[in-house]
Structures are given as structure tokens and as C-alpha cells.
Amino acid sequence: MSSKIIVAKFGGSSMADLTAMKRSATVSSDQHANVVVVSAVYGVTNLLISLAQNATKHDWENVEQVYNEIENKHFSILEEMKASDELQESVKALLSEAKTLARGMFLLKECSEKAYDSLVSLGERLSSTIFTEVVKGIYTTKKAQWFDIRRVMRTNDEYGKATPQIEEVEKLCNKYMIDCKYGDSVYVTQGFIGSTLDGMTTTLGRGGSDYSAALIAEGIGADILQIWTDVAGIATTDPRIVPQAKLLNEITYSEAAELATFGAKILHPTTLTPALRSNVQVFVGSSYEPNEPGTWIKTKTESTPLVRAMALRKGQSLLTLSTPKMLHSHGFLFEIFKVFNDYKISIDSITTSEISVAVTLDDSTLLNSKIIETLGTLCDVKVEEGLSLVSLIGNDINHTPKLAAKIFNSLDNINVRMICLGASKHNFCFLVKEAQANECIEKLHKEFIG
Numbered sequence: 001m002s003s004k005i006i007v008a009k010f011g012g013s014s015m016a017d018l019t020a021m022k023r024s025a026t027v028s029s030d031q032h033a034n035v036v037v038v039s040a041v042y043g044v045t046n047l048l049i050s051l052a053q054n055a056t057k058h059d060w061e062n063v064e065q066v067y068n069e070i071e072n073k074h075f076s077i078l079e080e081m082k083a084s085d086e087l088q089e090s091v092k093a094l095l096s097e098a099k100t101l102a103r104g105m106f107l108l109k110e111c112s113e114k115a116y117d118s119l120v121s122l123g124e125r126l127s128s129t130i131f132t133e134v135v136k137g138i139y140t141t142k143k144a145q146w147f148d149i150r151r152v153m154r155t156n157d158e159y160g161k162a163t164p165q166i167e168e169v170e171k172l173c174n175k176y177m178i179d180c181k182y183g184d185s186v187y188v189t190q191g192f193i194g195s196t197l198d199g200m201t202t203t204l205g206r207g208g209s210d211y212s213a214a215l216i217a218e219g220i221g222a223d224i225l226q227i228w229t230d231v232a233g234i235a236t237t238d239p240r241i242v243p244q245a246k247l248l249n250e251i252t253y254s255e256a257a258e259l260a261t262f263g264a265k266i267l268h269p270t271t272l273t274p275a276l277r278s279n280v281q282v283f284v285g286s287s288y289e290p291n292e293p294g295t296w297i298k299t300k301t302e303s304t305p306l307v308r309a310m311a312l313r314k315g316q317s318l319l320t321l322s323t324p325k326m327l328h329s330h331g332f333l334f335e336i337f338k339v340f341n342d343y344k345i346s347i348d349s350i351t352t353s354e355i356s357v358a359v360t361l362d363d364s365t366l367l368n369s370k371i372i373e374t375l376g377t378l379c380d381v382k383v384e385e386g387l388s389l390v391s392l393i394g395n396d397i398n399h400t401p402k403l404a405a406k407i408f409n410s411l412d413n414i415n416v417r418m419i420c421l422g423a424s425k426h427n428f429c430f431l432v433k434e435a436q437a438n439e440c441i442e443k444l445h446k447e448f449i450g
Contacts, residue, residue: 040123113159124190153194173219207268388437
């Protein structure tokens with residue numbers, strides 16, 4: 001039996017139905033996981049978001065229609081597993097909470113951030129309640145216990161995208177999670193959610209389940225964090241774009257972080273920070289193919305290829321901010337970035353010239369037209385939408401002669417709008433029209449990976 005402390009996290013596809021849940025429970029049992037962190041049943045978070053939207057905008061019939069979908073997803077699992085009356089009552093109570101919150105939003109025609117977080121948190125609270133019972137039927141070496149992550153996942157009160165209080169999380173883990181580390185229990189708990197100091201439910205934002213699991217791994221001093229998804233590891237690029245994409249046996253933290261930041265969906269960018277900070281090994285594998293080798297994320301890998309992988313981030317906008325006032329003056333960049341800071345908007349890439357700054361943002365950001373107005377008081381603003389950011393991720397990229405020539409020779413018929421090189425030795429990225437993005441990845445993969 002493994003003496004290592006293991007946190008295993010399962011995504012929504014691994015919670016899709018009873019078959020998927022049993023498979024995931026078997027994987028966590030085979031791995032002797034000490035803590036199992038789960039996402040909501042596949043599709044339920046989106047349905048809960050839709051429930052909130054319908055409650056504030058439509059009639060009650062629309063709300064009930066969405067609610068019934070959520071109810072059916074969970075009750076079909078309960079029926080198949082011939083759930084006990086006790087489990088059915090627990091699930092009904094949580095579903096009733098969802099309906100009550102939706103009713104409040106419907107009557108007020110308003111959804112506060114606090115109410116929204118309480119509503120969407122129910123996806124993980126429901127899935128973990130059901131999954132605990134599935135685990136009980138499969139684990140032979142440990143007792144399965146449902147654990148409310150809100151007891152330890154302390155956050156600030158920035159609802160919708162709360163920030164975990166790292167030191168407090170670690171302190172509470174050491175207080176409340178000792179039994180799963182040293183005792184004979186496996187804790188089944190929730191990703192994505194936390195609570196404020198005064199006990200109000202918060203969420204960590206989309207993709208927060210991986211981050212939760214990494215924070216728990218750090219908090220309990222785990223040796224290994226396992227991320228189980230529906231793909232058998234991290235690939236050289238998206239196999240839907242390039243069917244010849246290869247699975248990677250290993251990748252460094254730096255490479256994986258760049259890959260996640262620049263579009264690879266398999267890991268959330270924030271996941272690796274706690275793992276690296278506390279030297280937790282990270283493994284990415286498929287709960288559908290648990291015997292496949294998967295990908296290990298390490299501080300140092302045996303190989304250091306020039307290009308390890310490539311990522312694509314679609315739905316990008318290019319903002320070009322120009323003014324002669326930039327020439328030989330100081331403080332202008334500060335003013336621009338202060339605007340982005342005030343609107344809490346993250347920039348992906350940036351290049352500058354004497355009188356211009358070009359930055360890339362997610363398209364959705366531009367729905368907030370006020371930022372364009374505010375920037376317009378400082379400089380001329382030009383917006384181009386429908387672009388994609390192509391990234392090559394590897395090693396010593398900024399110190400390799402003729403790399404750029406090799407890249408752009410293979411893309412001779414594609415116009416590049418912006419290039420970003422030099423800030424990281426692990427990344428070379430550039431912007432192209434979205435219609436040509438897949439072709440870019442196909443050509444570059446053939447050129448550098450084969």
C-alpha cells in the first residue's frame with residue numbers, strides 16, 4: 001500500500017453518470033487517495049448559471065424547465081444506484097436550496113454575487129454527496145467521509161472569483177484534515193468553492209476546482225496531486241486540431257504553466273502555483289484510461305526540447321493605444337495599466353513602440369465598453385477582434401538563432417499581427433486571424449514536432 005499522501009481530483013466528465021463515478025471511485029481506490037476532490041456532475045455548473053440567468057430575465061416556467069434538467073441529472077444517477085432514502089433526502093434538500101435561491105432571484109429580478117455563488121456551489125455539493133456513497137461501495141481499505149471544503153478553504157469576500165487566504169487554508173487543513181492524512185479515512189470533498197471568514201459561500205471562478213485541489217494538496221502536505229480528466233495526459237497540442245498530436249510523458253512546471261495560460265484546456269493556469277510552492281508532484285491522467293502512462297509535471301525533466309508543445313487561445317482582441325505624448329515621456333504606461341487595474345482586466349501579451357502600445361485581451365472583456373471610453377481619454381484606441389494567440393512552448397526559445405525564420409517560413413501565406421518574444425525563455429507567441437489559427441498550429445506542429 002502506498003505510503004504517499006495523495007490528493008486526487010476528478011473533473012465533470014469523470015462525474016458524468018453512475019458508470020463514470022464508479023470508474024473514478026475505482027481509480028481513487030487503486031491509487032489509495034487520501035482526499036478526493038470532485039467537480040459538479042458534467043454540465044450542471046452551466047445549468048446552474050442558466051438557472052440564475054433565467055430567474056432574473058424570464059418567467060417561472062423557464063426557470064422550472066432548467067431546474068428540472070438539474071434534478072433529472074442527479075435523480076437518474078440515484079435511481080440507477082438504488083440510493084438509500086437517506087441519500088435521496090440529502091440530494092432533495094440540496095436541490096430544494098437551489099430552487100429557493102432561484103425563487104428569490106426570480107421575485108427580485110436580481111441576482112447578487114453572494115446569491116450567485118451560493119447557487120452555483122450546489123453543483124459540487126450535490127456531486128460530492130452522491131460520489132461519497134459510490135466511494136463507500138468501492139474503497140476496501142479506508143472509510144469514505146463527505147467533507148465540506150468550506151471548513152478549510154478560507155477566501156476573501158470577492159464573490160465570483162474569490163482569492164484563497166493561503167496561510168489560513170494551511171492552518172485549517174492541519175486542524176480539520178488530519179484524519180485523512182494519518183487515519184483510515186478518505187475525504188470526498190468539493191472543488192471550486194470556499195467560504196469567507198463569516199461563513200458565506202464563495203467560488204474561485206471557472207477552473208477553480210483544479211486550484212482547490214492544489215491548495216488542499218499544499219495544505220495537508222501531500223506528496224502527489226493527481227488531476228483525472230477525460231484525456232490521457234497533456235498532448236503536444238489539441239488533438240482536435242492535429243490528430244497526430246502526441247501525449248507527453250513529462251513536462252516542466254514552467255512549460256505546463258505557459259501551456260495552461262496560453263490556451264491548453266487540460267489544466268487551469270493557477271493550479272501549478274501551490275504545487276510548485278510546496279514541491280507537490282503533479283500527475284495528469286484519464287479516469288477513462290487509468291492504465292495509460294499520463295503526464296508527470298516536474299521541476300526538471302530528462303529531455304529539454306526546443307519546442308515541447310503548442311497552444312491556441314481563440315477569441316482574442318488586439319488593442320492598439322497610440323499617442324505622441326508617449327515619445328520621450330515617463331508615466332504614460334503607468335496611466336494605461338492603471339486603467340486595466342481599475343477595471344480588473346488581465347492582459348495576455350504586450351508589445352510597445354515609441355508612441356504605441358499593443359495589448360491582447362479576451363474578446364469578452366470588450367463587452368465592457370467603459371474601458372474603451374476611459375482609455376480614449378488618454379490616447380487613440382484601435383480595436384481588432386476575431387484573433388487567436390498562437391504559442392510555441394519549450395526551452396531556450398529566446399536564445400535560439402533562426403527560430404523566428406523557421407517559424408515564419410512555415411507560415412509564408414499567413415499574416416501575423418503581433419509578435420511577443422523575449423519575456424520568457426519558454427514561450428514564443430504571435431497573433432493571427434482566427435480563421436487561420438488552426439492552419440497555423442497544423443503547420444507548426446508538422447515543422448517542429450512531426
